[in-house]
Amino acid sequence: MPVGTTSRRPSIHFAVAAAVLATSACAVTPAVASAAPKCSDVEVIFARGTDEPSGIGAVGQAFVDTLRPMVKGSTVGTYAVQYPASWDFLKAAAGATDMSKRAQTTASQCPKTQIVLGGYSQGAAVVDVVATSPVAGLGYNAPLPAAVVPRIASIVVFGNPSARLGQPLTRMSPDFGARTADLCNTNDPICSLGRDFDAHVRYQQSGLIQLGAQWAARHINVRT
Structure with missing residues (x-):
C-alpha cells in the first residue's frame, strides 16, 4: 500500500489501467461542465467504482x-464525479474530464478551498488519468493546467488497477506522488497479484479508509 514518493505522463497510463480492469473480475456493484461550486474549506472530488449507483x-x-x-x-x-462507471472501462476517460473540470472550476471560483481528489477501483483509474496526463487523449479532453496543480492538497485512491502492474500513483505522478496515498487491501486482485476478490469490497473493514483519511487530513492541516 504505497503512500507518497515523488512531468505527468501521457494518457497511455489510463489505457494500462483500463486493460487491468478489463481482465480482472471486479466484484463491486458524457462528461459535463461542473456547476458553480459552493465554497467549502475542503472539497473532496471522488469517483465511484464500477456498477456503483x-x-x-x-x-x-x-x-x-x-x-x-x-x-x-x-x-x-x-x-461526485459524473461518468458511467460501467463495464466499458474506456468511458472512464469521461470521468477524468469531469474530475479535472471540477477541480479547475473549484480552484478558480473558491481560492481558499483545499481540494482532495479520490477514487475507488475504476474511480481510481479516473484519478490516474488526471494525475498523470498533461495532454488530452483517449477521450480525456481537460488536462489540469499547471497553475491548478498546487491547489490539490492530496490524492487518496483505493483499489487502483495501475498498482497491480507496479505503477501506483506514488510512483507514476511526479507532480502528486508526495501528496498521494495509493492504498490496496491485502490480496485484492484489482490492485495486487492477490486472488481474494472479496478483498476488493472490504475497504471499509480493512482499516485503509482510516489511513487514507489520516493522510488527507495531514496534508490539509499542513496547508491550512
Whole structure:
C-alpha cells in the first residue's frame, strides 16, 4: 500500500489501467461542465467504482465521513464525479474530464478551498488519468493546467488497477506522488497479484479508509 514518493505522463497510463480492469473480475456493484461550486474549506472530488449507483459510492462516503472529524472547524464538501462507471472501462476517460473540470472550476471560483481528489477501483483509474496526463487523449479532453496543480492538497485512491502492474500513483505522478496515498487491501486482485476478490469490497473493514483519511487530513492541516 504505497503512500507518497515523488512531468505527468501521457494518457497511455489510463489505457494500462483500463486493460487491468478489463481482465480482472471486479466484484463491486458524457462528461459535463461542473456547476458553480459552493465554497467549502475542503472539497473532496471522488469517483465511484464500477456498477456503483450515482454519487461518491460507499467507499467514497466512508472516506468523507472518516475525514470530517479529523479536520474539525473546517467544512468539507463533496463532488461526485459524473461518468458511467460501467463495464466499458474506456468511458472512464469521461470521468477524468469531469474530475479535472471540477477541480479547475473549484480552484478558480473558491481560492481558499483545499481540494482532495479520490477514487475507488475504476474511480481510481479516473484519478490516474488526471494525475498523470498533461495532454488530452483517449477521450480525456481537460488536462489540469499547471497553475491548478498546487491547489490539490492530496490524492487518496483505493483499489487502483495501475498498482497491480507496479505503477501506483506514488510512483507514476511526479507532480502528486508526495501528496498521494495509493492504498490496496491485502490480496485484492484489482490492485495486487492477490486472488481474494472479496478483498476488493472490504475497504471499509480493512482499516485503509482510516489511513487514507489520516493522510488527507495531514496534508490539509499542513496547508491550512
